[in-house]
Amino acid sequence: MRALLVVWTILGVFPNVFGQTSQFVSQSHPLTKSNSEARSTVAKDSDKTSLHCIPLWGEKKKSAQQIKQDEAFLKACDENFGNRAEASRFFAERGWEYIAEGELDTACYRFNLAQLLNTKNSDAYWGLGVVCHQKGQGTEAIRMLSKGVACDSANSMLLDDLATLYIQQHQQSGQAHDLDEAFTLLNRSVQLDTTNATTYLKLALAEYQRNNFDKAWEHLHQCRQLDVQVLDFNFIEQLSAKQADPKGVFNSGKN
Known part of the structure; x- marks a missing residue:
């Protein structure tokens, strides 16, 4: 079952003029709370760093330690999900939930993990774009959503x-x-x-x-x-x- 999560208002577009016309499209994302955070223990918030809160980890070359952490995370997902595409969808869903709650850094971390699991998951880039927009990073928001469109142009x-x-x-x-x-x-x-x-x-x-x-x-x-x-x-x-x-x-x- 899909539940309406968020309507993102683009601030600064025709202030006090056009109302919902300047909003992002309302979106529905599947919620699976019954089995949600039990399995997302593979992404503990206590392990977050500032790098986790930057879209796509800043798109920089990762250190050996970071690569090791990624490998451990992927292994844990392989053990807890049917496949990585399923795991990617799961973490993207959690990302949308955190956006709805206003937890943008945590949402960014979840979308980063979703992209790590599946680089073709358009929802991961879509979510990162919304996070960037909410933080007032318009150019980055466009760049992230453009990556999403490249994955799902339909x-x-x-x-x-x-x-x-x-x-x-x-x-x-x-x-x-x-x-x-x-x-x-x-x-x-x-x-x-x-x-x-x-x-x-x-x-x-x-x-x-x-x-x-x-x-x-x-x-x-x-x-x-x-x-x-x-x-x-x-x-x-x-x-x-x-x-x-x-x-x-x-x-x-x-x-």
């Missing part, structure tokens, strides 16, 4: 989250290529899943940034038709101030 939600980061970066940098990257990701997301309402909401936001208000309304109505609960009425108010709704749905107080 994940519409992951593409949407990376696009959201590029939209945020565009707000800060004003660089057109950031918005171009967001459009590339969102258009790919639409091709993968035409029923993802969030993608259309993000496209509406991106078109708004290009002052293409007709297109913004078009995508907003596509979002509305798929899932009205995804709509952000703060964003609708801002868009309406630029151009009235061509369909008249959101004019004159209608919703």
Whole structure:
């Protein structure tokens, strides 16, 4: 059974303006608390170092001692899980739990372990990207999520989250290529899943940034038709101030 864990708000994007439009995609991750920390004793928090709390251990060459510790950890996982892919999923799940609890360093450690177990686990990079974002490390967040996309380029939600980061970066940098990257990701997301309402909401936001208000309304109505609960009425108010709704749905107080 999947449970909703977190909705990550991108701080600084249209402050007090667009509300949920500037959020990461809501995500569900499987929880297996019944057999969780009993097996994660192979990753004791008492063994953590500052290096464990840096995404991918800083991506530096490891010392002989660190390699020895990794080998011991992998051996323990081999003894406690059916395979390393299963173990990797397990530690990624724990990472999401710690993010939900605001324990970012512990979450980072768990995602690092998930990546050590399976370098192709997109969830590990996704989680590390969220940790970086929560710590205000926008460039690193994009880099980590990009690694996740490289592992799973068919994940519409992951593409949407990376696009959201590029939209945020565009707000800060004003660089057109950031918005171009967001459009590339969102258009790919639409091709993968035409029923993802969030993608259309993000496209509406991106078109708004290009002052293409007709297109913004078009995508907003596509979002509305798929899932009205995804709509952000703060964003609708801002868009309406630029151009009235061509369909008249959101004019004159209608919703």
